[in-house]
Amino acid sequence: KQEVTQIPAALSVPEGENLVLNCSFTDSAIYNLQWFRQDPGKGLTSLLLIQSSQREQTSGRLNASLDKSSGRSTLYIAASQPGDSATYLCAVMRRVITQGGSEKLVFGKGTKLTVNP
Amino acid sequence: GAVVSQHPSWVICKSGTSVKIECRSLDFQATTMFWYRQFPKQSLMLMATSNEGSKATYEQGVEKDKFLINHASLTLSTLTVTSAHPEDSSFYICSARDRRLGRTLASSGNTIYFGEGSWLTVV
Numbered sequence: 403k404q405e406v407t408q409i410p411a412a413l414s415v416p417e418g419e420n421l422v423l424n425c426s427f428t429d430s431a432i433y434n435l436q437w438f439r440q441d442p443g444k445g446l447t448s449l450l451l452i453q454s455s456q457r458e459q460t461s462g463r464l465n466a467s468l469d470k471s472s473g474r475s476t477l478y479i480a481a482s483q484p485g486d487s488a489t490y491l492c493a494v495m496r497r498v499i500t501q502g503g504s505e506k507l508v509f510g511k512g513t514k515l516t517v518n519p
Numbered sequence: 520g521a522v523v524s525q526h527p528s529w530v531i532c533k534s535g536t537s538v539k540i541e542c543r544s545l546d547f548q549a550t551t552m553f554w555y556r557q558f559p560k561q562s563l564m565l566m567a568t569s570n571e572g573s574k575a576t577y578e579q580g581v582e583k584d585k586f587l588i589n590h591a592s593l594t595l596s597t598l599t600v601t602s603a604h605p606e607d608s609s610f611y612i613c614s615a616r617d618r619r620l621g622r623t624l625a626s627s628g629n630t631i632y633f634g635e636g637s638w639l640t641v642v
Contacts, residue, residue, distance in 0.1 A: 406562070438633075445525075445612055445635040446563075491563070507553070507614075507631070509562040 404429045404496050408510035415482055416518050423477040423513045425492030430470050433505060437466050437477050438491040440512065446491065450477070482517045489514045522546055523615050525634035532641055537601045540637045542613035548593035549615035553631070554586075557610040569596045603641040612636040 405428045415421050425435070434453045438446040450459045450466040452475070458467040465478040479486060489512040495505050522545040532538045542552055550571050555563040567577045567588050575588035587599040596615075600607055614633045 443610075443636070443638065445523075446614075446633040448633075493563075506565055506568075507563075509564075511560065511562045 404432075404494060404508045406492055406494055406508050406510035408490075408492050408513050410513060411511065412514040412516075414516040414518065417482060417484060419482050419517075420478070420480050421482055421515070423479070423490050423492075423515070425475040425477070425510055427473045427475075427494050427508075429496065430473050431496065432470065433495040433497065435466075435468055435475050436493050436495070436507070437464075437475075438493060440489045440491055442489075449490075479515075482515075484517045484519050487515055487517050523549075523613065523632045523634040525613055525637050527637060528635065529638040530640070532603055532639070534604055534641055535602055537599055538603055538639060539597055539599045540611055540613075540639070542596045542598070542615065542634055544594045544615045544617075544632070547615075547617045549596075549617065550593065551616045552590060552596040553614045553616075554588060554596075554598050555612045555614070557612060557636075563612065566598075600639065603639070605641045608640045610636050610638055 407426045409424045432454055434451055436451045437449045439449055440446050450461055452459050452466055452468040454470055463480040468475045491512045492510045493507045495507055497505055524543045524545055526541045530538055552569040554566045556566050557563045565578050566581045567575045569575045569588045569590040571590045571593050577583045585601055590596040614631050616631050
């Protein structure tokens with residue numbers, strides 16, 4: 403059974419600081435890994451998607467890495483801003499053979515980030 | 520970008536009543552929609568996978584008779600919580616896969632879009 407763990411559960415940093423969020427997963431047989439942002443009481447916004455064959459993806463101040471063999475991913479946020487405050491979710495896409503080959507996203511519990519002005 | 524709309528955004532209902540949540544893909548057709556539940560400070564947990572024109576596939580531990588899913592068209596899936604109880608109070612969120620894209624499993628992650636979620640409170 404695939405399990406996704408995110409550390410830390412919460413993080414508070416001053417504005418301008420660079421930070422790293424961690425995600426680990428137990429089964430390396432994944433298709434891809436995604437990082438999402440969730441604002442309080444809201445839906446999910448996809449930030450970055452890394453295919454299983456890739457090592458990293460970058461978008462603006464965000465950089466996500468993937469080490470599939472060790473079951474780890476990191477999300478690096480450069481020059482953090484108060485607007486970055488949100489919960490960041492890591493999710494892996496895996497195949498469900500018993501359900502006709504459909505895919506499932508398995509989520510971690512998230513890291514709640516607070517960037518203080 | 521693609522938009523998935525959920526309605527209602529929040530709902531309060533009395534214990535024992537049923538409540539329906541809608542998930543619509545606004546500018547694309549979705550052959551597959553997914554329903555998740557999220558309790559406070561917990562992960563999103565997949566409840567069921569909804570395929571257009573066929574029965575939904577439920578995850579282990581999810582009561583199919585309690586959480587009725589109907590995916591009657593390529594743009595609409597509904598989740599009905601029947602005989603709701605306070606322990607059903609949660610954040611329910613759907614996602615939808617664009618049928619035009621994601622033809623390979625490896626790329627399917629690109630084409631899943633999430634709704635804004637629905638808060639259900641059962642009193």
